[in-house]
Amino acid sequence: MTDALIGQRVPKLDAPSKAAGKTIYGHDVRLPSMLHGRILYSRYAHAKIIRMDTSRAEKLRGVKCVLTPKDNPPHRFGYGKDNKPFKDIARSLRDEIAGVVATDADIAEEALSLIEVDYELLPNIFSPREALSEGALLIHPEHKSNLFQRYNYSHGDLAQGESESAVVVEEKFLLPYVSHVCMETSVVVAQFDHRDHLTLWSTTQIPFLLQRDLSEALGIPGSNVRIIQTAVGGAFGRGLDIYPYEPIAALMSRKTGQPVRVAFSREEEFLAGPARQPAEVTVRAGAKADGTLTFRDASCMLDIGAYVSWGTVTPLVMMETTASLYQVPHARFTADCVYTNNLITGAMRGYGNPQSTFFIETLMDRLAEALKMDPVNFRIMNANVPNSETPQGLVITSCGLKECLEAVAASADSARMNVYPERSRRNEGGRLVLSEVEGMTVTANIKPSPFNLQPPHIKRGIGFASTLNVGGGARIYRSDGCGATVKVDDFGHVTLVTGSTEIGQGSETALAQIVAQTLGVKIENITVLNSDTDIKPWDVGVHASRTTFIAGNAAYLAAVDARNQIFETAAQLLGVGVDQLSASAGQVTVRDEAGKSISLEQVARRRHFKEGGKVILGEGWYDPPTQLVDKDTYKGNISAAYGFGAQMAEVEVDIETGKVRVLRLACANDVGHAINPMAVEGQIEGGAQMGLGYALTEELIVKDGKVLNPDLLDYRLFTSADMPIIETRIIETDDPGGPFGAKGVGEMGGTPTAAAIANAIYDAVGVRMTQLPMTPERVLAALDEKEKRARV
Amino acid sequence: MNSFDHFTPATLTEALSILAERNGNASIIAGGTDLLLRVKNHIVKPAAVLNVKRVPELRALSFDSNEGLRVGALTTLRDLTRSPLIRDCYPVLASAAGLMASEQIRSLATLGGNLCNASPSADLAPPLIALDAVACLVSLSSERQIPLAEFFTGPGRSVLQKGELLKEIIVPPPQGKTAYLKHSPRAFMDIAIVGAAVRIQQQGGKCQQARIVLGAVAPTPLRVRSGEESLEGQTLTSEVIRQAAKISAESCSPISDVRSAAWYRKRMVEVLVRRGIEATL
Numbered sequence A: 001m002t003d004a005l006i007g008q009r010v011p012k013l014d015a016p017s018k019a020a021g022k023t024i025y026g027h028d029v030r031l032p033s034m035l036h037g038r039i040l041y042s043r044y045a046h047a048k049i050i051r052m053d054t055s056r057a058e059k060l061r062g063v064k065c066v067l068t069p070k071d072n073p074p075h076r077f078g079y080g081k082d083n084k085p086f087k088d089i090a091r092s093l094r095d096e097i098a099g100v101v102a103t104d105a106d107i108a109e110e111a112l113s114l115i116e117v118d119y120e121l122l123p124n125i126f127s128p129r130e131a132l133s134e135g136a137l138l139i140h141p142e143h144k145s146n147l148f149q150r151y152n153y154s155h156g157d158l159a160q161g162e163s164e165s166a167v168v169v170e171e172k173f174l175l176p177y178v179s180h181v182c183m184e185t186s187v188v189v190a191q192f193d194h195r196d197h198l199t200l201w202s203t204t205q206i207p208f209l210l211q212r213d214l215s216e217a218l219g220i221p222g223s224n225v226r227i228i229q230t231a232v233g234g235a236f237g238r239g240l241d242i243y244p245y246e247p248i249a250a251l252m253s254r255k256t257g258q259p260v261r262v263a264f265s266r267e268e269e270f271l272a273g274p275a276r277q278p279a280e281v282t283v284r285a286g287a288k289a290d291g292t293l294t295f296r297d298a299s300c301m302l303d304i305g306a307y308v309s310w311g312t313v314t315p316l317v318m319m320e321t322t323a324s325l326y327q328v329p330h331a332r333f334t335a336d337c338v339y340t341n342n343l344i345t346g347a348m349r350g351y352g353n354p355q356s357t358f359f360i361e362t363l364m365d366r367l368a369e370a371l372k373m374d375p376v377n378f379r380i381m382n383a384n385v386p387n388s389e390t391p392q393g394l395v396i397t398s399c400g401l402k403e404c405l406e407a408v409a410a411s412a413d414s415a416r417m418n419v420y421p422e423r424s425r426r427n428e429g430g431r432l433v434l435s436e437v438e439g440m441t442v443t444a445n446i447k448p449s450p451f452n453l454q455p456p457h458i459k460r461g462i463g464f465a466s467t468l469n470v471g472g473g474a475r476i477y478r479s480d481g482c483g484a485t486v487k488v489d490d491f492g493h494v495t496l497v498t499g500s501t502e503i504g505q506g507s508e509t510a511l512a513q514i515v516a517q518t519l520g521v522k523i524e525n526i527t528v529l530n531s532d533t534d535i536k537p538w539d540v541g542v543h544a545s546r547t548t549f550i551a552g553n554a555a556y557l558a559a560v561d562a563r564n565q566i567f568e569t570a571a572q573l574l575g576v577g578v579d580q581l582s583a584s585a586g587q588v589t590v591r592d593e594a595g596k597s598i599s600l601e602q603v604a605r606r607r608h609f610k611e612g613g614k615v616i617l618g619e620g621w622y623d624p625p626t627q628l629v630d631k632d633t634y635k636g637n638i639s640a641a642y643g644f645g646a647q648m649a650e651v652e653v654d655i656e657t658g659k660v661r662v663l664r665l666a667c668a669n670d671v672g673h674a675i676n677p678m679a680v681e682g683q684i685e686g687g688a689q690m691g692l693g694y695a696l697t698e699e700l701i702v703k704d705g706k707v708l709n710p711d712l713l714d715y716r717l718f719t720s721a722d723m724p725i726i727e728t729r730i731i732e733t734d735d736p737g738g739p740f741g742a743k744g745v746g747e748m749g750g751t752p753t754a755a756a757i758a759n760a761i762y763d764a765v766g767v768r769m770t771q772l773p774m775t776p777e778r779v780l781a782a783l784d785e786k787e788k789r790a791r792v
Numbered sequence B: 001m002n003s004f005d006h007f008t009p010a011t012l013t014e015a016l017s018i019l020a021e022r023n024g025n026a027s028i029i030a031g032g033t034d035l036l037l038r039v040k041n042h043i044v045k046p047a048a049v050l051n052v053k054r055v056p057e058l059r060a061l062s063f064d065s066n067e068g069l070r071v072g073a074l075t076t077l078r079d080l081t082r083s084p085l086i087r088d089c090y091p092v093l094a095s096a097a098g099l100m101a102s103e104q105i106r107s108l109a110t111l112g113g114n115l116c117n118a119s120p121s122a123d124l125a126p127p128l129i130a131l132d133a134v135a136c137l138v139s140l141s142s143e144r145q146i147p148l149a150e151f152f153t154g155p156g157r158s159v160l161q162k163g164e165l166l167k168e169i170i171v172p173p174p175q176g177k178t179a180y181l182k183h184s185p186r187a188f189m190d191i192a193i194v195g196a197a198v199r200i201q202q203q204g205g206k207c208q209q210a211r212i213v214l215g216a217v218a219p220t221p222l223r224v225r226s227g228e229e230s231l232e233g234q235t236l237t238s239e240v241i242r243q244a245a246k247i248s249a250e251s252c253s254p255i256s257d258v259r260s261a262a263w264y265r266k267r268m269v270e271v272l273v274r275r276g277i278e279a280t281l
C-alpha cells in the first residue's frame, strides 16, 4: 500500500458544503404541506392538570388541532420507561402538557397562550437529599422510591488501603448543570404515509435505538419506523435518547395527516433540552510515602431530574475514572441517581468523565503536594501501563499515558521559561485575527504579557491532569456493533454504506480514508452514505468516542471483503494467483511484475457484465470482544481499547477580581494511530473549548426547578476571543485492535481541562477550587477565605 | 404574528412629524440590536416602527476646540472605534466601544440606541457622563439640551418625552484623562458586571477636577460625588486613591442577580475605580 492515506491531513469531506451554507440541516427540511407544531409546558414544577380547555386555541385561524394527554398512546417510553408524550401530572417545568399544530409556528405559539389550564399543586422536591428523606413524596409512585438507581462498586480492601497510607486527602465537590448548546436547536419533522409508516427527519445520534424507542412510544412495529438523519448541527450527547417532542411530532402528523415540524427556540432548548447532571461528590484518596497510590473512595449524589435518560448511566464512567485512572489497588465508588422536580438530564460528551476527572485529578494534585512530589513524576509513577488489566477488569492494550504526561511536561517547561509558540503555526485553521481595537490586535489566542511587565495583582500558575477514556467502543447495550457495506461500481467508484452517524466529528472522512486505503483508490472516489435506517446496516449509535474504532473496523472488514472479490476476478483476468495482487492508485497490480495491472473499473465491469455475473459488494460487521459490566459488581472489560491523555494549563489569576485567564492549554492524547491528524486536532481543540467552558464560565443556574439564564448572554460559552493558545500533541501507540491502530478521541479533549485549570489556579494563588465553574466571584471568595484563615 | 406599520423618513422633520402623529406610540429603530430582541421576546409589541437610519441630521461627527465634539445618535460603535477624531481627542470612547459586543454587532449598534435603551449596564453611558456630555433632544415643537447625567431615570427609562428623539451628544473639549474599565467574565460578547469611568484633571500636582461614574450597580449610571470630592484638591497618593475607591464602593448598593452577587459588585467597584484612577495618572 503505497499511497498512504492513513495519517494524512485530509480536510473534512463535508466541510466545503457546510462552509458554503449548502448543507441541509434539520432546520432546513421543508416538505410539501408541512405543518408546524409547538408545545405547551407546565407552569408548575409539580402539579396535577385538573382541567384543560383548548376550545379558544382550536378556534384560532390557522390552527389544525390541539393535542392533550388524551392523545397519548397507552405506553410509556424512555430509558426508565417513565415518560409519556403529554403529562397529566407535570413533574417539572419542562413537562409537555399540550401541543398545537398550525399552518405556521407563530400561530401555533399564539394558540398555546389560549389554552386554559387549571392545576392542582403538589409539593415540590428540588434537592436529591430531600427526595431521599423519609416519607418524601414519590415523584413516580410506580417506582416506589425516588432513588432510581444506586451504583455500588469496589475492589480491594479500603481499610487496608487506608492503613498503608502515609497521606490521606479528602474533599467535597459541587458540579453544575451544563448544557450542550448545540448550534442547531432540537428539531424534528415527522410524516406518516398511507401505510401508517412513520418517517422521521431527525438529528438523533441513535437512529436504530430511536426506531425501537418510537415503536414503543407509539405502539407501532419498529419495522414501520424509518429515520432519516439530516446533517447534524451539534450533538455532544444530546441526541442519545428519545425525547417527548419526537413522539409528539409523530402524533401531530398522524392526527393531521400531514407532515409536522417541531423546532425548538433557543430558550426552549435551554429549558426543555437535557443537561449534564449536577452532582455532589465526596472523595478520599491516599498514597504511601514513596508516592504509590493506596486507595480511592468516592461517593456521588446525582440529580437526574424528573425523568431518566441514558445520562443516568454516566456513573459507570465516573466509576471507571475513580477505579482505573492510574493504578489504584483499593477503590470504592458509589453513586445515587435521584429523581427530583428539576429539569431533565442526559448524556453529554465525556459521559461522566469531565466530572470524575475533575475530582480525581484535583485529589491527585493534593496528594502530590502532601508528599512534596513533582505532580508529573507522581502521576507517571502511578500511570497505567500497556498490556495490563486493572482491578476493575479493564484490559489495557496500548497505553501512552506516560508519554502524554512527558509531552505536556515539556510544554510546562516552556511556560516556565516564558516561551510562547508562533502565532499561526499552520495556515489551515491557524489562529485568526479577530478584531483591531485601538491599534491593539486581538487574536483568538490570548496574548500573555511578559513576566516582568506583569502587575503585582496578576499571578501565574501551571497545572496538570490526565484522562482515561474508552477508546474501543463501550458496551452499554447488548450489542456494541456496527455494520457496513462497500460497493464498487463500473466506474470504479466506491460507496461505503455505514451504520454509523456523522455528527460533525469527521467520521465520514476517517471512514472514507480507511476504505480508500484498503481498496487503493483516491479519497475523491469514495461516497459515504450514513443517514437512512432503510438503507444502512445497524449500529448502536454515535457515542463513547466509538465511531472510528468500531465503524472503522466494520468499514475495513467490508472493504477487505470487496477487495477479495476484486482480487478474485482480477486474478482470473491476469492469470495470476490472488496472493500476488495488490491494489493501489485505482489499479490492481501484480506484485513483482512491473507493468502487469488492470484498472478497478475494468475488473468491476468484467465481473458484472455477464450471465451469472456478480456485483462487488463487501460487507462487514464488527462487534468488539468486550463485555457488559456485571450488574452486581460492575466489573468487566467494557471497551476493546482505552485512550489516554494529559493536559497542562497555564493560567493567570487576578487576585483582586478573581478572574482567571487561561494562557495556554497543552493537550497530549494517545489516539493509537491518527487516521487523520487534522481531525484529531479538531476534536481535541473542540473538546478543550467545552472543557474550558465547564471549568470557568458555563452553568445553567437553576432555582426552584427553573432555569434563570436560558440565553447565550448569561449562559457563557467560551468564545474564540477567550480561547488560549492550544498546543495539541498526538501520541501514537498503534493499538492492536483498532483499524490501522486507531483508538477513539472524540471525548478526551475536554475531560481533564477543569482539573488542569483548577490545579493551575492552586499553583498560582494557593486556593483549591472545588466547585465548577470557577467564576471570578467564586475564586475571589476562595481567596478571601484563605486570607481569613491565614489571619486566625 | 404582530404586524406593525413601518416608516423610513428621509429627514428629521419628517421623522418628528411621524412621531408626533403617532403620539409617541412608535418605536424608533436604529441598529435594532436592542429593540429587535425585545420585539422577538414579546417584551415590546410596537404598533409602528420608525427607522431613522436615513435621517442625515442624526449623523453629526465634528470637533471644535471651543465647543467640543458633536456626535450624532446614529454613530455606530464601529465608527467610534475607528474614527481618527474620536481616537485622538476622546480615546476612552473608542476603547469603551471596542469592549462592547462583537465586530458584527458594533457595525450595526449605535450610540443613540445604547443611551436611549437606558440599560444600567450600557457601556457608553459612564465614560460620556464622566466627560460631562450633554444630550440634545428634539421634538417637532422644541429642542432642548440636558446633561447626560440627568438623562436616565431608571432601567429602560429616560427623560425622553413622547414625540422626542435623541439627536446628538455634545462632549466638551477633553480635560484631563479619562479611563473606562469594564468587568465581565468573558473578554468580549459580554455585559458589564460593573463598569467604571474615571476622569482626572490635574494641575500643579493636585487633582483639580474628578469624575467617577459607575455602570451596572444602580438603576441608572451612578455618579459618585463623594468619591470625586475626596480626590479634588488632593495630591493623588495611593492612600487618597484607595480612599476614593472605598467611598465609591460604599456609596452604591447594587443588586444580586444571575450575573453577580451584590458583594462582588461592590468589590469590583473598589478595584475598578482604583485602577481607573491609576490609569489616568
Ligand SMILES: Cc1cc2nc3c(=O)[nH]c(=O)nc-3n(C[C@H](O)[C@H](O)[C@H](O)COP(=O)(O)OP(=O)(O)OC[C@H]3O[C@@H](n4cnc5c(N)ncnc54)[C@H](O)[C@@H]3O)c2cc1C
Residues within 6 Å of the ligand: B027, B028, B029, B030, B031, B032, B033, B034, B035, B036, B052, B073, B074, B099, B100, B101, B102, B105, B108, B109, B110, B111, B112, B113, B114, B115, B116, B117, B121, B122, B123, B124, B160, B164, B165, B166, B167, B189, B190, B191, B192
Ligand atoms: C450580542 C450583543 C452584544 C451586546 N453587547 C453590548 C455591550 O457589550 N455593551 C452594551 O452596552 N450593549 C451591548 N449590547 C446592546 C446593544 O447592542 C447596544 O446597546 C447598542 O448600542 C444599541 O444600539 P442600536 O442602534 O442597535 O439600538 P436599537 O435597538 O435600534 O434601539 C435601542 C432603543 O433605543 C431607542 N432609540 C434608538 N435610537 C434612538 C434615538 N435616536 N432617539 C430616541 N430613541 C432611540 C429605540 O427605540 C430602542 O428603544 C449588545 C447587544 C447584542 C445583541
